[in-house]
Amino acid sequence: MPKPKVPGLLKGLGVTFxxxxxxxxxxxxxxxxxxxxxxxxxxxxxxxxxxEGNCTSCMLCSRSCPDWCIYIEGHKELAPPRRAGGAPRxxxxxxxxxxxxxxxxxxxxxxxxxxxxxxxxxPEYEYSEPRIADLLHDKSKLGExxxxxxxxxxxxxGADKKGKK
Amino acid sequence: MxxxxxxxxxxxxxxxxxxxxxxxxxxxxxxxLNIGPQHPATHGTLRIVARLDGExxxxxxxxxxxxxxxxxxxxEVRTFPQVTALINRIDWLGSFANEVxxxxxxxxxxxxxxxxxxxxxxxxxxxxxxxxxxxxFLGDLGVQLGAVTPVFFAFRDREYVLNLIEAxxxxxxxxxxxxxxxxxDDLPAxxxxxxxxxxxxxxxxxxxxxxxxxxxxxxQSRTRGVGVIPRDVALSYGLSGANLRASxxxxxxxxxxDLPMAWNKADWKVWTHPDGDSFARCWVRLQEVRESTKIVDxxxxxxxxxPVMTKVPKIIKVPEGEAWVSTxxxxxxxxxxxxxKGDLGPFRVKIRSASFNNISIVPWVLRGVYVPDxxxxxxxxxxxxxxxxx
Amino acid sequence: MVGVELAYWAESLLRVLGGLVAVLLPAGTVVxxxxxxxxxxxxxxLGPMExxxxxxxxLFAEVGKWLQKEDIVPTNAQPEARIFKIAPLVVxxxxxxxxxxxxxxxxxxxxxxxxxIFYALAVSSVSVLGILIAGWSSANKYSLLGGLRAAGQxxxxxxxxxxxxxxxxxxxxxxxLQKIVVAQNAGEIFGWDGLxxxxxxTQFVGFLIFMIAVxxxxxxxxxxxxxxxxxxxxxxxxxxxxFRFLIFFIGEFATAGVFSMIASVxxxxxxxxxxxxxxxxxxxxxxxxxxxxxxxxxxxxxxxVVFFVMWVRFSYPRFREDQLQRFAWKxxxxxxxxxxxxxxxxxxxx
Numbered sequence: 001m002p003k004p005k006v007p008g009l010l011k012g013l014g015v016t017f018x019x020x021x022x023x024x025x026x027x028x029x030x031x032x033x034x035x036x037x038x039x040x041x042x043x044x045x046x047x048x049x050x051x052e053g054n055c056t057s058c059m060l061c062s063r064s065c066p067d068w069c070i071y072i073e074g075h076k077e078l079a080p081p082r083r084a085g086g087a088p089r090x091x092x093x094x095x096x097x098x099x100x101x102x103x104x105x106x107x108x109x110x111x112x113x114x115x116x117x118x119x120x121x122x123p124e125y126e127y128s129e130p131r132i133a134d135l136l137h138d139k140s141k142l143g144e145x146x147x148x149x150x151x152x153x154x155x156x157x158g159a160d161k162k163g164k165k
Numbered sequence: 166m167x168x169x170x171x172x173x174x175x176x177x178x179x180x181x182x183x184x185x186x187x188x189x190x191x192x193x194x195x196x197x198l199n200i201g202p203q204h205p206a207t208h209g210t211l212r213i214v215a216r217l218d219g220e221x222x223x224x225x226x227x228x229x230x231x232x233x234x235x236x237x238x239x240x241e242v243r244t245f246p247q248v249t250a251l252i253n254r255i256d257w258l259g260s261f262a263n264e265v266x267x268x269x270x271x272x273x274x275x276x277x278x279x280x281x282x283x284x285x286x287x288x289x290x291x292x293x294x295x296x297x298x299x300x301x302f303l304g305d306l307g308v309q310l311g312a313v314t315p316v317f318f319a320f321r322d323r324e325y326v327l328n329l330i331e332a333x334x335x336x337x338x339x340x341x342x343x344x345x346x347x348x349x350d351d352l353p354a355x356x357x358x359x360x361x362x363x364x365x366x367x368x369x370x371x372x373x374x375x376x377x378x379x380x381x382x383x384x385q386s387r388t389r390g391v392g393v394i395p396r397d398v399a400l401s402y403g404l405s406g407a408n409l410r411a412s413x414x415x416x417x418x419x420x421x422x423d424l425p426m427a428w429n430k431a432d433w434k435v436w437t438h439p440d441g442d443s444f445a446r447c448w449v450r451l452q453e454v455r456e457s458t459k460i461v462d463x464x465x466x467x468x469x470x471x472p473v474m475t476k477v478p479k480i481i482k483v484p485e486g487e488a489w490v491s492t493x494x495x496x497x498x499x500x501x502x503x504x505x506k507g508d509l510g511p512f513r514v515k516i517r518s519a520s521f522n523n524i525s526i527v528p529w530v531l532r533g534v535y536v537p538d539x540x541x542x543x544x545x546x547x548x549x550x551x552x553x554x555x
Numbered sequence: 556m557v558g559v560e561l562a563y564w565a566e567s568l569l570r571v572l573g574g575l576v577a578v579l580l581p582a583g584t585v586v587x588x589x590x591x592x593x594x595x596x597x598x599x600x601l602g603p604m605e606x607x608x609x610x611x612x613x614l615f616a617e618v619g620k621w622l623q624k625e626d627i628v629p630t631n632a633q634p635e636a637r638i639f640k641i642a643p644l645v646v647x648x649x650x651x652x653x654x655x656x657x658x659x660x661x662x663x664x665x666x667x668x669x670x671x672i673f674y675a676l677a678v679s680s681v682s683v684l685g686i687l688i689a690g691w692s693s694a695n696k697y698s699l700l701g702g703l704r705a706a707g708q709x710x711x712x713x714x715x716x717x718x719x720x721x722x723x724x725x726x727x728x729x730x731x732l733q734k735i736v737v738a739q740n741a742g743e744i745f746g747w748d749g750l751x752x753x754x755x756x757t758q759f760v761g762f763l764i765f766m767i768a769v770x771x772x773x774x775x776x777x778x779x780x781x782x783x784x785x786x787x788x789x790x791x792x793x794x795x796x797x798f799r800f801l802i803f804f805i806g807e808f809a810t811a812g813v814f815s816m817i818a819s820v821x822x823x824x825x826x827x828x829x830x831x832x833x834x835x836x837x838x839x840x841x842x843x844x845x846x847x848x849x850x851x852x853x854x855x856x857x858x859x860v861v862f863f864v865m866w867v868r869f870s871y872p873r874f875r876e877d878q879l880q881r882f883a884w885k886x887x888x889x890x891x892x893x894x895x896x897x898x899x900x901x902x903x904x905x
Contacts, residue, residue, distance in 0.1 A: 008380030009871070015377045016314055016597040016870045029321045029599040041332035043353060066247040107250030107341045112349065121335060154354035158282065158470035198696050205785050220700070220876060309785045311776050311873030317598030377870065383777050384872050536700065537875045540786045 042153040044123035045106045047137075048099055049145035054118035057092045061110035061119060069103035070110060071096060097139035102132050122148040195223060200539065202231045209550020213527065215539060222539060225531035227524050232554040237514055244509040245271055245345060245481050252501075253339040255518060256552040259298035259495040261290045261330065264343040267514075269424060270490040270503040271345050274483045278425050283347040283473040288427040289360070289464050290333065290342065291492075292457045296367055297326040298495035299454050302547050303374045306447055309544035310387055315377055322370040325363040332356060345481055347474035357465050364458040371455050379448060388444035392530050392542035395441055402526040405519050406497025407453060408546060410437045411445035418493035426492075431463040443545035450547070482509060496520050496552055516555055520548035570665055577654045577665075581812025581857060582805050583614055588858070589865040590808070597869050621804075624797035631694035632794065639692040643795065643802035645685030650809045652678040657816050658733045660826050660849030661841040671732040672724065675817055676717055679772065682810065683709045686781065689803075690791035701790025704876055705781035708771055711883040712778075716768035718891035722761040722898040723754050723821050732817075736825035737838045743831075751829035755822040760894045762822045764887055769814045770864060771879070773807065777871040778879060811861055819856035826853040 023029075031038055040046060057074030073096040078088040111119045122145045129135050201212035210231035216224040236255060240248045252267055253260040265287060272278060279287065304319020327337045333352050334340035342349050378384050394404070399412040409416055417435040419428040436452040438445035483505040491500025497519025504513040523546050530542055561569065591613060595602030603610030632639045656671040658664040668674070683706055690702015724730055727738040735754075742752025755762050771778035782790040792803050819825060826849030827841075835841050874882065 008376070008382050008385075011376040012378075012381050012870045013866060015373050016866065019314075019318075019599055020593065020596045023596040023599050023601075028596075028601045029324075030601060032601070032604060041328070041335075041353070043333070043335040043350075044331055044337075045335040064244070064247065066243055066250050105250060106336060106339065107247075107253075108335060108349075109246055109250060109341075112246075156352035156354055156356050156468075158468055159351040160282075160470075160472040196696060198700075205788060307872060311779060311783065311785065312871055313594070313776070314598050314869050317600065321599050378872065381872065383874060386878055387872060387875060535875060535877065537780065537783070537786050537873075 040123040040125065042123065042150045043121070044125075045108055045121050046123040046125040047101070047121075047127060047145050047148075048104075048111060048142065049120045049122045049149050050097055050139055050142035051118045051120065051146055052094060052097070052139055052143050054116045055094050055097065056116055056118075057094045057097075058115070060113050060115065064109050064113045066107060066109065067103050067105055069100040071098040071100070094139065097142065099137050099142060101127070101135040101137060120146070120149040122146075123150065124148045198536070201228075209553075211524070211548070211550055211553065213531075213539065213543070215531070215536075217536065220536045222531050222534050222536070225528055225539070227527045229521070229524070229553050232550055234551075234555065236555045237516055240511055240514040242510065245483060245511065248511065248514070249343055250339070250341045252516070253341055254551060255516065255555055256298070256494065256496055256499070256520070256549045257338060258301055258549055259294040260338055261294040261334070261340045261342065262298075262492070262494045263499065264341070265291055265426075266490045266492045266494075266499055267501045267503065268343045268345055269426075269492070270488040270501045271483055271505075271511075272425075273488040273490060274486045274503065274505055275345065275477070275481075276484075277346050277475055277477060279347045280472050280475055281427075281469045282351075282471045284425050285427045285430075285464055285468045286333075286348055286352060286473065287343065289461055289468075290330065290340070291426070292461045292464075293326055293330055293360075294340075295495040296454055296457050296461075297323050297330070299450050299457075300326070300367065300370060302450060303371075303378070303447070303454070306544050307374075307378055309540050310378075310384060312378065312384075315374055318370060318373055318377075322366055325366055329356070329360055329363055332359070344474065344477075345483075346477035347472070351473050357468070360461060360465055364462055367458050368455060371451060371458075375451060379444075379451065385444060387537075387541055388447065388545065389440075389442055391443045391538050392534065392545065393440070393442045394526065394530055398526070398529065399441065402529065403522045404497070404526060405522060406493065406495075407449045408446055408497065408523055410435065411449045412441035413437055413439045418491060418498055422492075424490070424492065427464055428460065430467060431460045433460050433463075443541050446545040446547070480509070482507060483511070491517060494519055496547065496549060497523055499552075518552045518555055520550075520552035521555075524548050524553060574651055574654060574665065577657070577659070578650055578809045578813070579805070581816070581854075582809035584854075584858070585808045585812050585861050585865075587611065587614055589861060593862070593865060594869050618801065621801040622798055626797045626799060627794075629694060629794050632692055635692045635694075638688055639794075640799065642685050642689035642692060643799045643806065645688060646682045646806040647685075647802050647809075649678055649681035649685065650806055650813055652681065653810070653813045653817075656732055657813065657820060657853075658736055658825060659853055660846040661838055662843075662846050664733065667731070667733050669729070669731045672720055672730045672735070672817075672821070675732070676713070676720065679810075679814075680709065680713055682806070685806075686791050689795070693791065693794040695794050697787040697789075698791050698793045701781045701783070701787045701793070704783075704787075705774065705791060707876070708774070708778060708781060708879060711880050712768045712771035712887075715764050715883060715887035715891050716772065718888065718895060719758075719761040719764040719768065720821060721895050722758045722891075725895070725898050725902050726754060726757060732820050732825070733838070736820055736827050737830075739824040740827035741830045741836060751824055751827070751831070753822065753824045758822060758894075758898070760890065761898075762818075764891045764894070765818060765821070766860075766863065767887060769818060770867060771883070773811050773814060773864070775811070775864060775868040777867070777873045779868075779873050780876050780879065783873065811864060812857055815857040815860035815864065816853060818860050819853060823856050823860070825856075826850060828852065 057072055059072055062070040062072045074092050074094050077091050077093040079091040081088050111121055124145060196217045198215045198217050199212060200215060202210040212228040214226045214228060215222050236251060239251055249264045252263045255263045300323050301319050304316035307315030330340055331337045333356055334342035394412050396412045396414055399409050415435055415437050420435055433456050436449050438449050485505055485507045487504045489500060489502045491498050499519050500517040502515035503511050506512040531539055591602045603613035606612040606616045628636045628639055653675055655665045656675050686705040687702050690698045727735045729735060739753050740751040744752055774781050792800060795803060830836060
């Protein structure tokens with residue numbers, strides 16, 4: 001190699017010093033968290049939101065959860081018939097829908113298996129609690145996350161179909 | 166002395182003999198040093214029992230199992246989709262790479278194959294997780310050797326890769342994105358451009374690490390000629406991955422196997438190093454990060470259009486049979502031997518994880534080195550505790 | 556002399572306060588400026604930002620944290636608890652003894668005696684004693700290894716340090732630190748006195764060896780095997796908690812500051828400015844205001860020297876113990892001996 005060889009010791013000093021200068025001029029790579037926040041990507045698995053109206057308490061999510069952290073209770077109710085004169089319908093009514101975030105592994109299987117589009121991922125992540133028991137979110141709390149659920153992102157070129165959830 | 170294997174017995178006797186010798190010559194006695202299970206250098210809870218004579222190691226033995234989580238057993242009571250969420254956590258730094266061999270084994274049993282687009286994206290994510298994993302190794306290497314700065318560079322630049330993985334899969338550490346028959350979803354828009362810029366950053370990171378660590382004379386004097394593993398010893402202990410390639414064995418499952426993945430669509434090189442010492446192992450890994458960025462760049466150009474999922478039934482039942490698939494993971498060869506009895510979940514899964522085999526050489530390679538070299542050799546062997554204990 | 560007569564107790568009090576300031580202020584500055592800020596910036600982050608503007612009050616938060624913590628003596632160290640507890644104080648005492656001979660201005664000094672540099676090099680080894688005590692009495696294998704490493708290393712590097720200083724002593728013709736400062740500032744380079752004659756120029760090799768030895772003496776990377784957090788957890792400090800760890804910590808960084816002061820006294824002209832600027836020729840001509848400006852100049856020079864010490868610390872990996880010993884005995888000592896010979900020959904020749 002024609003280039004004169006710089007001793008590795010000096011090169012190392014150069015790297016740290018140039019980073020020092022870069023941090024001083026361009027700013028740090030870190031974010032001062034409570035003051036500034038990074039926006040997680042749309043698909044980020046932050047918290048699970050529940051659209052209660054769609055849930056039929058079919059228990060699919062609860063059964064497919066790898067660590068069984070979803071608790072569902074429901075009962076059947078008679079709803080007024082769709083057409084006049086018809087027989088009253090049997091409807092599953094949701095009594096309890098809890099997700100224990102102290103157990104949840106954020107794998108997303110429940111959202112995927114839900115056949116009625118009742119569960120969604122929201123990228124919201126700030127819900128830590130001083131008490132571990134408070135991490136059990138009930139259905140009203142899970143319902144509140146619904147408004148933070150973003151639209152599904154567009155897909156990269158060459159994708160087969162428009163993205164679903 | 167009960168219940169010890171022959172080799173252990175021999176090394177125990179050797180240690181006692183060494184003690185006796187030291188006692189006669191210098192009127193000193195040896196010392197047993199327990200490095201771990203809680204120790205800053207074992208990244209996890211590995212324990213190394215080292216018998217010392219001064220600062221020299223007479224005998225050393227790794228004690229694994231402090232973090233055993235029983236994955237092989239857990240998988241028996243899970244369905245196939247649930248298993249991928251679990252096995253993510255074996256090698257937690259390159260978790261997407263854990264899913265791939267299992268999914269490939271299940272696909273082999275079912276006789277399905279992912280569409281070309283899914284294979285491509287799988288390979289890209291596989292290489293991204295390799296980059297995330299090994300770049301953290303490069304930074305961690307600095308810490309093990311006493312340099313504080315490289316690890317921050319590593320965390321800084323790994324962050325970009327993790328952001329990519331999160332944008333595509335939704336999970337930073339545990340993607341759970343691979344499905345039998347394809348992928349959960351397609352890539353989000355903008356992923357390709359973003360990945361290209363990140364690959365440029367990662368190549369710069371490699372250059373920085375090279376001038377900060379690899380070119381440093383102190384680093385070289387600490388690693389060159391230390392912990393030499395000759396070729397035949399490496400082969401007989403079943404090392405894999407960069408540890409084997411650093412001993413001069415040109416062996417890479419990405420190239421040598423015919424898997425439904427896209428590695429053969431890119432032009433890349435298998436790096437080897439003839440020395441087999443700590444420096445060689447670290448250097449080979451550095452080159453592999455560079456090579457992986459190249460693979461990703463090439464694959465981004467050639468992603469075919471099409472679906473990312475073949476037709477598979479909604480409720481997956483894998484037909485009866487047995488399959489073994491292993492891939493070249495960031496840490497080495499990782500394979501799953503899946504036995505299915507036609508149920509929702511596997512009947513038995515044997516996980517061959519790279520680190521467990523890689524640390525089996527520890528007693529051999531640590532004999533006669535100094536205490537600081539224990540740390541550099543362990544760092545250069547590069548294990549992840551989850552990968553040892555599963 | 557300053558025309559103020561003070562009672563003995565007042566003078567003693569002043570000295571004690573001055574000593575505290577001279578030890579704690581450099582320590583605080585070094586920790587904040589370099590350990591918090593420079594290190595962070597070199598790693599693309601900002602460091603502490605919350606306590607005070609730009610985290611400037613972080614030090615007080617840290618000190619408060621350490622003071623709150625329990626003072627733990629490990630069970631196995633209980634029989635020797637007194638010795639275990641006294642070790643950090645011995646280390647810190649060495650720093651205080653060291654600062655006693657540093658001249659801060661023409662009249663601003665704690666003591667001024669002719670064996671100054673000899674004394675400084677002697678008392679700097681007292682810290683080895685404290686470290687050895689700490690390592691041994693902790694009843695911990697890591698501490699023991701760390702303490703023994705520290706002892707071996709500090710003794711090995713004492714020698715090049717002394718030998719590097721001898722060059723300066725030969726050139727200045729005195730071991731009195733005050734006179735070394737004067738000799739540099741009143742000196743001239745080939746008849747040109749605009750810069751004085753800082754020994755950095757003539758004793759560059761000596762300066763390099765001295766700084767390497769200081770790096771080892773301070774147990775900073777690349778010579779930080781006694782602490783070696785990735786191997787020995789924290790070396791001889793492993794078992795210490797609360798304010799005893801704080802004392803070790805202060806001792807470490809105060810010694811960094813004080814050694815840098817000594818380095819700037821020996822090689823960079825200390826508190827002085829080139830005397831020719833103001834037409835002074837000897838120490839008696841120096842105006843009284845130098846007693847205020849002098850410490851500031853010394854402080855600035857100290858910061859510059861510590862910058863290099865810390866820059867190396869944050870960039871390099873560490874040596875192995877045997878490599879360190881080899882480096883000291885086979886490289887540094889021969890070079891410094893050669894340096895002494897060349898200096899002596901030139902001294903006689905000119």
